[in-house]
Structures are given as structure tokens and as C-alpha cells.
Amino acid sequence: MRAFQDDLLKFESLNAQVLGVSADDLETHKRFSAELGLQFPLISDSDRKLAGLYGQGRISFLIDKEGVIRLIQPGFPKNEEILAEIQKLEKKP
Amino acid sequence: MNTLILLPVLITLALLPTQAIGLVIGEKAPSFEASSTQGMVRLSDFQGKKHVILAFYIKDFTPG
Numbered sequence: 001m002r003a004f005q006d007d008l009l010k011f012e013s014l015n016a017q018v019l020g021v022s023a024d025d026l027e028t029h030k031r032f033s034a035e036l037g038l039q040f041p042l043i044s045d046s047d048r049k050l051a052g053l054y055g056q057g058r059i060s061f062l063i064d065k066e067g068v069i070r071l072i073q074p075g076f077p078k079n080e081e082i083l084a085e086i087q088k089l090e091k092k093p
Numbered sequence: 094m095n096t097l098i099l100l101p102v103l104i105t106l107a108l109l110p111t112q113a114i115g116l117v118i119g120e121k122a123p124s125f126e127a128s129s130t131q132g133m134v135r136l137s138d139f140q141g142k143k144h145v146i147l148a149f150y151i152k153d154f155t156p157g
Contacts, residue, residue: 032153041129053123
């Protein structure tokens with residue numbers, strides 16, 4: 001999540017919203033956010049509803065403005081790849 | 094014998110940690126509503142406005 005915070009301005013300049021998701025409760029999320037200085041929301045998926053809809057474990061999804069999945073990235077997030085894909089989307093008319 | 098029967102199960106379990114559940118690129122993302130550190134978040138809130146990076150991770154206070 002620290003890497004997303006480091007590149008947050010790049011994501012924001014491309015009209016992209018970062019949302020972190022784990023099963024931790026909101027209190028833990030708030031402490032974690034404060035410690036890392038995270039300025040984007042962390043979703044508490046304590047009932048694992050989102051994980052059930054999207055996938056188990058460490059995985060990132062890029063969803064475009066129309067709600068269509070544009071990138072599925074298992075494992076540690078690779079910001080450069082995500083940013084490049086958003087750039088492509090932003091160039092489309 | 095037991096090991097042979099268990100093998101497919103073990104392989105499946107090993108693959109689970111990074112497996113998307115039948116979602117593919119080009120498909121509509123499942124809609125959701127969830128509580129976050131900045132209040133309720135709905136995927137529909139961003140439609141027509143922003144791209145969304147939905148990043149699932151394992152646990153707070155761990156790397157990544």
C-alpha cells in the first residue's frame with residue numbers, strides 16, 4: 001500500500017482512484033493508514049464479500065470509468081504497468 | 094495412494110492465493126458497496142468519473 005501512496009499523485013492526475021482492500025477491521029485499517037500516511041481509502045472486507053466477488057489473496061484490478069475491467073494483476077501491484085494502462089484509457093476519445 | 098488422491102487438491106490450494114474468480118478483462122466489474130476508512134464506498138460512485146484500482150492485499154502491517 002505504501003507504493004500506491006508514493007505514486008498517488010500520478011494516479012490522481014490520470015483520474016484514477018486507488019482503493020485498498022483487506023479483511024482487516026476499520027480500526028486496524030485506520031492505524032495502518034495513519035502509520036503509512038495513506039490518503040486513499042482502505043476497505044474493510046471483514047465478511048470477505050468483495051474477495052468472494054473478485055478473487056482471493058493478493059490481486060489488483062483496474063476498472064475503467066464505464067465499470068469495465070481493464071487489467072487483472074495477480075501478486076504484488078506493479079504501478080508502472082497500471083499507470084501505462086490508465087494512460088492508454090485516458091487517451092481514448 | 095493417499096498422496097495421489099490429494100495431489101489435485103494440493104495443487105488447487107497452491108494456486109488459490111492469486112486466483113481471480115472467473116473475472117476476465119473486458120467484462121463488467123461486479124458492483125460493490127463497502128465501508129472504508131473514508132466512509133462508504135460504492136463502485137457506482139466512480140462510474141463516468143474515475144478509473145478505479147481495486148487492490149486486494151493480505152493484511153495490514155505487512156509489506157505490499
